Amino acid sequence: MKYLIVGLGNIGPEYADNRHNIGFMVLDQLVKEEGAKFTNMRLAYYTEVNYKGRTLCLLKPTTFMNLSGKAVKHWMQELKIPIENVLIVVDDLAIPFGSVKIKPKGSAAGHNGLKSVEGLLGSNEYARLRFGVSDNFPKGRQVDYVLSGFDKDELPALPALIDKSINMIKAFCTIGIELTMTNFNK
Numbered sequence: 001m002k003y004l005i006v007g008l009g010n011i012g013p014e015y016a017d018n019r020h021n022i023g024f025m026v027l028d029q030l031v032k033e034e035g036a037k038f039t040n041m042r043l044a045y046y047t048e049v050n051y052k053g054r055t056l057c058l059l060k061p062t063t064f065m066n067l068s069g070k071a072v073k074h075w076m077q078e079l080k081i082p083i084e085n086v087l088i089v090v091d092d093l094a095i096p097f098g099s100v101k102i103k104p105k106g107s108a109a110g111h112n113g114l115k116s117v118e119g120l121l122g123s124n125e126y127a128r129l130r131f132g133v134s135d136n137f138p139k140g141r142q143v144d145y146v147l148s149g150f151d152k153d154e155l156p157a158l159p160a161l162i163d164k165s166i167n168m169i170k171a172f173c174t175i176g177i178e179l180t181m182t183n184f185n186k
Helices: 019-034 065-079 112-121 142-146 155-175 177-184
Strands: 002-007 039-041 044-051 054-061 086-092 100-103 127-132
Touching (some): 002 155, 019 044, 019 127, 019 142, 044 155, 054 155, 065 112, 086 155, 127 155, 155 177
Parallel strands (some): 002 086, 086 127
Antiparallel strands (some): 039 044, 100 127
């Protein structure tokens, strides 16, 4: 059983620890824990890890956030992974920092990475793990906010939230979306 787990973010050191790159940060930690390594392949950094008889195909698009759908569509087709086995890890302004939620589908809610995925797949019927980054920015400063790092008072909580996200990814691949929601969306 194969799953495509996509962490959204922007490539390049200037974006490395931005709120917008939490998808990359979660996958980087998962790969580190599993002793795997990303390889730069077509449209993405890619690797696979095995977990409880499942193959987790991990993807960090190199297309930049606004074109993430190109990489997702290519790798879904390449690996023959159905949409119900796709999970996108994404930052979410509508959720307070400290909260991580998973849902089976939904709107892009103004997120350009999700808009790209939805546009190229022609569907919003894919699961997403929404990592809360809050909306603590002045009107019109959304881009600056998501492209900035986490606040000093948020940094101590980050490792535990990333661990929780990894546990949610593993749960999604083994017990399914419904039970994962029940167990984690509190």
